[in-house]
Amino acid sequence: MNKPPSDCTTKEDVRAELDRIDQALLSLFAERHGYVTRMAEIKTDPHEAHDPVRIKAILDKQRKRAEELGLDEDQAELIWKTLIDWNVNYEKGIIVARRGAKS
Secondary structure, eight states, X not given: OOOOGGGOOSHHHHHHHHHHHHHHHHHHHHHHHHHHHHHHHHOOSGGGGOOHHHHHHXXXXXXXXXXXXXXXXXXHHHHHHHHHHHHHHHXXXXXXXXXXXXX
């Protein structure tokens, strides 16, 4: 379908496009999750999962990208903070479980 917003004349048109985009976002999150899992397999210490310098760099980059796209930087930062927090906890869990299995 891929209608630009200006070609959507009904709520159903808009909802269909939002559903299409949401599906694409979920697919991208699933792809990203594969890399997060791989990172957790590479890291050896749970403390490695939380890297404040790297986190700040990611958030700064996403704020800049959001601004360039005309999006609210605070909203973009909140989304990425949530994603990063979840990923950090996920990575820690995998690393701790793996280290526990070796004992």
